[in-house]
Amino acid sequence: MFQKISHSTGVTDEEEILFSTPFNYLFPEAARSAACLLPVSLNTIQGLKALGNAMADNGSIGDPAGQGDSQIDALFTYIGQFIDHDITARTDRDTTISDLSNESAITPANPDNVIKTLKNGRRPQLDLDSVFGEGPGLAGSTAQAKTQSQILYNNDLKLNLFKNGSRIDLPRQQINNPDPVQQAIIADGRNDENLNISQIQALFLSFYNHVYDVLSGTKEEKYIRARQLVRWSYQYAVVHDYLMAVCDRNIVLDVLANGPRFYSSTAGKGETFMPLEFSVAAFRFGHSMIRPFYKLNNTNSAVHLVNMAGGLQILGPNARADNFDDDGQFVSGLMINWSNFIGNSAQKARKLDTKIAHDLFTLPFRPSGDPILSSLTTSNLVRGYSLSIPTGQAVCDAMGIIPLSPSEITSTEDPAIAAVVTANNFDTRSPLWYYLLREAAVQQGGERLGEAGSRIVAETLIGLLKQDPNSYMNNLHDPAITDTHIEVTGGAYGKISNFRSLLKFGGAAGL
Template sequence: MLNNVSHIVGTKESSEILYDTNFGYIFEYLSNCNDHLLPEGCKTIEHLKKLGEMMADMGSPSDPQVNLDSTIPAVYTYLGQFIDHDITARTDRDSEFQNLDEPEKIKPLHPREVVANLKNGRRPQLDLDSLFGEGPSFNSKYSAQADKLFNNTSLNLFIEDSPSGYLDLRRNNKKALIADARNDENLIVSQLHGVFIKLFNKINTAIEPGLSNHEAYCRARQLTRWAYQYVVVNDYLLQVCDSAVVSDVTSNGPFFFNTHIPFMPLEFSVAGFRFGHSMIRPFYQINDTTSKKIMEILGPGMNGLVDGTGKLKPENVVKWSNFSSFNNATPTNLARKIDPFIAKGLFDLSVLGEGVPMPPNVLASLTQRNLLRGYMLSIPVGQAVAEAMRITPLTHQELVEGLNEEQECVLYDSGFTARTPLWYYVLQESKVQQDGNRLGYVGSKLVAETLYGLVKGDFNSYLNNHDDNAVTPEGILLPDRPDPIKTISDIFSYAEVAI
């Protein structure tokens, strides 16, 4: 269980890491060729920092700049973050061989060194270990770290809720008692974690009679995972990726990502999947009465969202119709367009929450951290990946399309229009090819092949259990629901949360 971890301060106790699974490169031959990487040197580092400074979305409640909104409901921003926490840990942990906060140590690492030293603290599966941890021990003679997450009689996960729609994670001294502390790093993903707890608990309570608690728990966990996996493949991917790419991947399987050797692709985790940072709004309408700037929802237990009793204040409970579409209605909060602009508040993470300063020397800008991490981990540039996929890369003109004069100068002066950091390339590709409302081709292939490939490569996933009565082409059948679960909105409705 990751009890003492965040995206900035890292893991305090190595014993918390359940797994040491492999990272690797989809395009390993590209990462080993200097012609397909950013040039090494101090100038590249300075250009990357300057580029990061140029990527600000300046929207505010008084100046919302709705032209920067996409057509994607905002819930998919945070479902993406929830997915990320389920399948990766450590790509953003600084270590002795990956330190962004000491300039003299910022240099590209050889791919062999990266693969040998950077290990994933998650399994490359969508199995919700961020929700269940290692699971309960099932036997009073033994104990497991995750036992404290479960009622030892019903084996339901602990949650604070009420029939009136109140929802919060169980807390101790304001800190959430969950399997992955990262899922309490902002209010929205915290509430989403609570939704999945309620989903599991309802299934576990309504499971067919005659099963032991142990058997009911295992079946309920299986159905929860399958509903989640189905939504990722058939709802999330279609919301954020080019539908033609998704159709090709789900019909024919991944072409570039080899799922026979389980690993977490670095091109995906360090670059492609970080497109979600661009979707973050500078502010949100949480419910009918409460609106918050992005920095005000970080760290619920530290940012004044939790009261003196150690519980979330009722006025901060998320109303999910503000984030997700029900009956085809457009929600209040739409994700920002997938483009090279990031909410300005994320440019200064110098204070993670009330009274919690950043560690010394930590580079506080999210954009700069993303760009420099890709450089250090020898991630191939966007043009190289596009050519490896046998498609024509973006032109110099397309790579500066929609940018102001200062931003254009940074791209041209740095040479990044010829060799573009993959993360930035994916964002600009979306802007050029899809007006920011979906990922472009390269981004869609990286994201769809990886997520679908992880599900397809898992023998226990719904894709490999079509003979089970709960698995249908239209979705996953759950107890006490006649219609299958197809979308994240179906999960909200089934879990009976505030809508």
């Protein structure tokens, strides 16, 4: 069932709906060259675990305006995660190709096997399959045409959504897993793995429903046009709002004007593929932007990612009894007032650097106490090793970029991290995920990605849009697509130019 795509371990292929699209390497020669990878050794795994642990940010938990903040509005953290879940899934599978459960058995997989065995559970087109699923099965009414996805839609072909006064939430059903979980009935279960992304998913459903409402025609015509306008609005905002906020602007403009230099379908035998360097390392940069707690609305105090004392909690929200009202939907105390996430008084994302919020070291939906999987940092680092992701230095070489020198990496680095990096020679062969975060801190003061990180992220997202004949970039003749916005309806309100206007049109409280 498609609802089961998750970051939990132990979910089998049969339990997930699979688009089964290809992964490949951006830099296949590097992935196949031992010199471009981390050394194959148990010591490397021990080093990665030590590095992961050293990256824990234990400071400033009680200080809402913590010194680790960037100037990027906190919304962009979860827009990033929402984009991730739209285009890439399953690099974290504990299958034979990347099983992190038995430390002593972890070795880097042969890249050819990775490409053959590991399949992406998402369609890499920024087309919101995480929102629309496979659609409501317009092709016919036979039993075969009635796909699982139909349960996402009501008879009018609007998306099901819970609304009660100021409470907005995803449609839910109670399951036992084995403890009770208020599972969201949505196309990608990961979009209910934390409260913030869950509420963004709800606003996307609501955005689609509102666009549908302003259109005329049969319900099938309204569904098709509304879905198209929603996709284009989102894609436009990904390029002109999100990428401009998290990447080096000049690199984004260069990729827009001249096209990707390294990412093209020809690198993957002519198929559109998700680059593993993006999914397993570069785009996980967003993990460093996560705050340890969030002020959600103006009535409650900040809510922690993990709340050991009981009460409201951001991570794994659907398994948390305190998060639910008697009707099985989120309590009003969890409803986000979006002025806390975007705009003048918004809390900020944490800096893009190598310090990671400490609650991410005890992920509630992972086996408790597992030396690798329970921690997000260690999972990222060991996952990169296991999937033969080239080092930061090798990736820079492949792109013709001068990599950070060992002293740039360590001299101003947190001393505990620097000690682990030096002891394990990670200053000359750096795990790519760590390297790109360090690059962001050294080159951009943690305000955005550095040169290599910006290029991988901008080339992948813009490259996906350029390769898709249905993207807004390839439909400029349509009157709804202008240079400055997507016009979903007349009037200023209907001009969608960024995520703020998109969420506002979706009915986001506080905007």
